[in-house]
Structure formats: C-alpha cells, structure tokens
Amino acid sequence: MNKFTTVVAVFCLSISNYAQVKEPSFKDNAEKILKAEFPSFRMLNVEYMQMGNSSFNSQLLGEDFQKGNLENQKSISVGVNLPVYRKKKLTITTSLNYKFNEFKFNNLENISTTQNFQQNEIVNFQNFSTALSTTYFSSLFAKPIIYNSSIIVDGNDQGIQRLKGMLGASLILKKTERTTITIGAVAFIDPTSQFPFFPTFTYNHKLKNSAWDIDFILPQRILLRRYLHKNGRISIGSMLNSNSFYVNIDNPNFPTVSQYSQLEINSGVIYEHKASNNFIVTFKGGISNFVSSRLTEKGQPNKDYFYKNDQSSKGYFNVGISYNPAFKKQ
Incomplete structure (x- = not known):
C-alpha cells in the first residue's frame, strides 16, 4: 500500500523545482527526483525493520x-523497479517485490471458551507482488498534471492469490520559490482496501531564513527536514505505514486463504546518507502507534473481517539500502 497510495502525490511533490519547465524536461526531472527522494521507486531497494515488545488483545468472530x-x-x-517503455510523455515500469514477516508471541492466553483456533508462538509469512505501472505527463488548465495506473498481481509461498488495480492523478495548483501545493485523488480497484478512495494533498514549504522545510x-x-551536509539529510515527523499479507489457515471452520492488513503511524527520526554515486543508506527509528489490524477472507471487503487485534505502542528501527544508476547525474 505504501508505494501505490503515494505514487501520484509523490510525483508532484518531488518535481516542485521543475514545475514550470517544458514537458520533456518536466518528465525526465520528475523521474530523477522521485528516485532520489523515495527508496521504493529506485532500481533496487532492500529494507529491514524490527519492532519492539507490545501487549495485544484480539477478537474472533466478534468475541x-x-x-x-x-x-x-x-x-x-526487497523491491526491484525496471523500465519497460519510455516516450516523451509516457513511462511504463514493472515492479517486483518480496516481503518476509515474522511475529513472535509470548504469554498467550485464550479468553474464548467457544472458539478452537490456535496461535503459534512464532509465525512467519512470505509474500510476493508484481506490478505494471503506466505514468502519463500532461497539462490541465495550463498546469502540470500526472496520471498513473497500476495493475498488481500478488500472492504468497502457496501461489498467486489476487489481481488488483490502482488509478490516480495529481495537479500542481501553486508553485513559488518557497511553496508548492498539489491536489489529486487515488482509487483502488480492490474491495479489501481499507481506503478504496481518497483525495491527495501535498504541501511543501521552505521556512524563511531557515535550513528546514x-x-x-x-x-x-508530515515531516520537518533539512540537509546536514551535501550527503546527508535528517527528517523528523510521522508517517502512515501499512502491512498486508496472505494467511493460509488449516481449519475447516475458517477460510482457507485470508488477507491480513495492518495500519500504524510511525513517528520519529529519519536519516538518509548518500554513500556513493549509486547507493543511499536510510535509517529510521522511533515509536509506532497502532491504528487497525484485520483479517478477512481473500477478496472480501475489509469491513467484513472475522478477526482483529489491538496493540500498544512500541519502538521500531528500520535500515535500508538502495541502488540507482542515475544518482550521480542527480
């Protein structure tokens, strides 16, 4: 979700310095800055995240x-992005993604006396996805606009599970030396999405007489950030993070394949360092605050969940390294 929910808004925010140039430069610079700003859009990105201890309680079938x-x-x-087709206004890209999740529980206590559904102390999940994304650069009301669509196929180590889609657009409303404002919208062709449609809004403002923006x-x-030196940048703030994967359940009373989705808000510090002309290392750390966590039958609306849990706040740490051959030119 993180990558596809922000793709349209991110494009416009990233190209604020190029919003008033002609379309060929507009497109080329947009793609370069996007890859420089956001690890998930680079040719190769690898991340490791670990979260600390938290208490939880859960409900099954409303009990x-x-x-x-x-x-x-x-x-x-692990994520890989490869260009498939490039023209003056059009770019088609394919993405390949793999994610491994592991959860370790202790002091488990069964509260229900009617449900027979066991939870192991250590569980792990492997999920895969591939996407074909099309991005079209144009203008509307004499302002730059970007259209994006994606077809996504995902699954787990048990096989391919679902086909999904995403549509979006974003328009630059204002561009000055210090401020950029955009609006847009994103829609998911996926009944399991917790937010099937939402507007997007971006605001980037360089503070007067300050190194911060x-x-x-x-x-x-929402971030407050600044460059520490030519190869490093620090950011302070909060980011919405999501995690989703398929769960195979060996119990005749429950769906064979279900989808787990979780949302949390991660608040803390981000440090990005350009290690070489082609590699950027990113460190993140802080506190993660739980928003929601649900388990639904594969392909069913998220509101029709049969399992949910609540978790307390916990610490988190993330380290990532990404590669892109265009960093030297940026």
Whole structure:
C-alpha cells in the first residue's frame, strides 16, 4: 500500500523545482527526483525493520479471543523497479517485490471458551507482488498534471492469490520559490482496501531564513527536514505505514486463504546518507502507534473481517539500502 497510495502525490511533490519547465524536461526531472527522494521507486531497494515488545488483545468472530505480548516483529523487504517503455510523455515500469514477516508471541492466553483456533508462538509469512505501472505527463488548465495506473498481481509461498488495480492523478495548483501545493485523488480497484478512495494533498514549504522545510503528503506523511551536509539529510515527523499479507489457515471452520492488513503511524527520526554515486543508506527509528489490524477472507471487503487485534505502542528501527544508476547525474 505504501508505494501505490503515494505514487501520484509523490510525483508532484518531488518535481516542485521543475514545475514550470517544458514537458520533456518536466518528465525526465520528475523521474530523477522521485528516485532520489523515495527508496521504493529506485532500481533496487532492500529494507529491514524490527519492532519492539507490545501487549495485544484480539477478537474472533466478534468475541474476545486471545491476549498476550507481541514480543518481536520483524520484516525484510526487497523491491526491484525496471523500465519497460519510455516516450516523451509516457513511462511504463514493472515492479517486483518480496516481503518476509515474522511475529513472535509470548504469554498467550485464550479468553474464548467457544472458539478452537490456535496461535503459534512464532509465525512467519512470505509474500510476493508484481506490478505494471503506466505514468502519463500532461497539462490541465495550463498546469502540470500526472496520471498513473497500476495493475498488481500478488500472492504468497502457496501461489498467486489476487489481481488488483490502482488509478490516480495529481495537479500542481501553486508553485513559488518557497511553496508548492498539489491536489489529486487515488482509487483502488480492490474491495479489501481499507481506503478504496481518497483525495491527495501535498504541501511543501521552505521556512524563511531557515535550513528546514515542511513536507506534507495527505494521507501519507508530515515531516520537518533539512540537509546536514551535501550527503546527508535528517527528517523528523510521522508517517502512515501499512502491512498486508496472505494467511493460509488449516481449519475447516475458517477460510482457507485470508488477507491480513495492518495500519500504524510511525513517528520519529529519519536519516538518509548518500554513500556513493549509486547507493543511499536510510535509517529510521522511533515509536509506532497502532491504528487497525484485520483479517478477512481473500477478496472480501475489509469491513467484513472475522478477526482483529489491538496493540500498544512500541519502538521500531528500520535500515535500508538502495541502488540507482542515475544518482550521480542527480
């Protein structure tokens, strides 16, 4: 979700310095700055995340089910983006993604006396996805606009599970030396999405007589950031993070394949460092605050969940390294 929910808004925010140039430069510079600003759009991106201990309680079919501690949660993700077709106004890209999730529980206590559904102390999940994305650069009311569409196929180690889609557009409303404002919208062709449609709004403002700037993307993030030196940048703020994967359940009373989706708000510090002309290393750390967590039958609306849990706040740490051959030119 993180990548596809922000793609349209991110394009416009990233190209604020190029919003008033002619279309060929507009497109080329937009793509270069996008890859420089956001790891998930680079040719190769690898990330490791670990979260600390948190208490949790859960409900199954509307009844209290289990409570205990989520002692450890970690994930490893790998993403590859490759261009397929490029023209003056059109770019087609394919993406390949892999993610491994592991959850470690302890002090589990079954509250329900009617449900027979066991939870192992350590569980892990492997999920894959591939996407074909089309981005078209144009103008509307004499202002730059970007259209984006994606077809996504995903699954897990048990096989291919679903086909999804995404449509979006974003328009630059204002561009001055210090301020850029854009509006847009994103829609998911996916009944399981927690937010099937939402407007997007971005606001980037360089503070007067200051090295800091405000970077706001609705609904994805709000950051206060600055460059520490020519190869390093620090950001302070909050970002909406999501995690989704398929769960195979060996129990005749429940769906064979279900989809788990979780939202949280991660608040803390981000440091990005350009290690060489082609590599950027990113460190993130802070506090993660739980928003929602649901398990639904594969392909069913998210509101029709049969399992949910609540978690307390917890610490998190993330380190990533990404490669892109165009960094030297940027």
